[in-house]
Amino acid sequence: MKNNWVNFADIRKRVSIEDVLLKFYRLENLHRDGKKLIGPCPVHNGDSPRAFHADLDKNLWHCFSKCQGGGNAIDLVAKKEDLSIRDAALKLQAFFLSGEGTRDVVKPTAPTKTANDEGKRSAPTPSDDEEAPEENAPLNVKLDLKGDHPHLIHDRALKPATIERFGIGYCSRGMLRGMIAIPIHDDEGQLVAYAGRRLKPQDIKEHGKYRFPKGFKKELVLYNLHRAKTEAGEHGLILVEGFFSVFKLSEAGLTNVVAPMGCELSDSQARLLADAKEVFILFDGNDAGYSGAAKAKDKLAPLVPVRIVKLEEGTEPESFSPQALRWLVNGMSRLDIADISFSRRRTEVKSPAL
Numbered sequence: 082m083k084n085n086w087v088n089f090a091d092i093r094k095r096v097s098i099e100d101v102l103l104k105f106y107r108l109e110n111l112h113r114d115g116k117k118l119i120g121p122c123p124v125h126n127g128d129s130p131r132a133f134h135a136d137l138d139k140n141l142w143h144c145f146s147k148c149q150g151g152g153n154a155i156d157l158v159a160k161k162e163d164l165s166i167r168d169a170a171l172k173l174q175a176f177f178l179s180g181e182g183t184r185d186v187v188k189p190t191a192p193t194k195t196a197n198d199e200g201k202r203s204a205p206t207p208s209d210d211e212e213a214p215e216e217n218a219p220l221n222v223k224l225d226l227k228g229d230h231p232h233l234i235h236d237r238a239l240k241p242a243t244i245e246r247f248g249i250g251y252c253s254r255g256m257l258r259g260m261i262a263i264p265i266h267d268d269e270g271q272l273v274a275y276a277g278r279r280l281k282p283q284d285i286k287e288h289g290k291y292r293f294p295k296g297f298k299k300e301l302v303l304y305n306l307h308r309a310k311t312e313a314g315e316h317g318l319i320l321v322e323g324f325f326s327v328f329k330l331s332e333a334g335l336t337n338v339v340a341p342m343g344c345e346l347s348d349s350q351a352r353l354l355a356d357a358k359e360v361f362i363l364f365d366g367n368d369a370g371y372s373g374a375a376k377a378k379d380k381l382a383p384l385v386p387v388r389i390v391k392l393e394e395g396t397e398p399e400s401f402s403p404q405a406l407r408w409l410v411n412g413m414s415r416l417d418i419a420d421i422s423f424s425r426r427r428t429e430v431k432s433p434a435l
């Protein structure tokens with residue numbers, strides 16, 4: 082596979098739809114109407130003069146004719162050239178962001194032209210920031226936690242080194258009082274929140290197992306990504322549902338593990354995985370896990386190679402021995418297996434990868 086690394090966030094931020102249309106494709110038949118470029122659709126190569134609209138503020142395009150759809154700049158290249166999202170992004174990255182003279186990737190659709198179009202030059206660099214991307218602000222308080230709490234040591238049987246590595250512990254004051262607090266970092270390693278794991282059965286019944294701070298956008302973060310991506314080396318990333326699967330797999334020697342903190346992978350979380358070499362989906366063996374895994378696979382498939390493991394009903398990743406887990410991950414990769422059912426008794430390969 083290509084080992085090329087794609088920075089989707091950077092491409093979205095720095096490559097405007099305007100530049101893709103006017104500089105990358107050098108289209109000459111679009112006309113400007115306020116903050117829009119309008120013309121025949123370059124994606125399906127139509128000739129209806131108003132079929133295609135590009136909104137330069139939002140950095141989005143739409144075709145009202147044959148395509149009946151639209152998207153961002155990466156989608157445009159992917160659709161127009163029938164490429165995967167990843168390959169389209171690589172192309173834009175090479176053209177706009179690498180600066181290493183890969184300009185020969187351009188295939189002008191219009192006759193090559195003298196760089197100056199009718200006086201409407203787009204600014205040399207786009208960064209007219211589309212609505213500032215949402216993010217979680219870094220947290221500047223650090224909780225004082227007790228790592229040797231019986232829930233962690235006895236109930237969960239975590240090793241002290243694991244507790245220390247992930248910085249988790251019992252919280253005796255504030256919002257997370259009486260809970261196990263788990264620090265959450267963004268992909269750059271900045272502390273952005275603490276999740277609280279409730280311990281009292283009555284509280285769990287009333288409020289659920291976890292408490293996340295108000296305003297925290299869980300869907301923008303993948304738990305443990307900042308550690309996992311440095312540990313992944315030439316391996317892929319393993320996607321589990323929750324914190325404790327991350328801890329347990331880490332104890333099994335699998336440190337390249339991330340979690341969406343639930344069984345739903347958001348679009349933002351999917352994009353955070355796009356740089357991985359491959360992604361193993363290893364959700365819990367129950368209905369929510371099965372359906373969450375199938376949806377996650379659909380989201381990831383256009384971005385990155387995906388392998389999916391269906392665990393036996395009633396099991397979680399941590400139900401299996403460290404050896405079994407390592408065998409599973411390494412074996413799937415080595416044998417190029419895309420889809421496997423895994424139980425404590427037998428293993429069934431569903432479909433080999435293409």
Ligand SMILES: [Zn+2]
Pocket residue numbers: 122123124125126127132144145146147148149
């Ligand atoms: Zn079209």
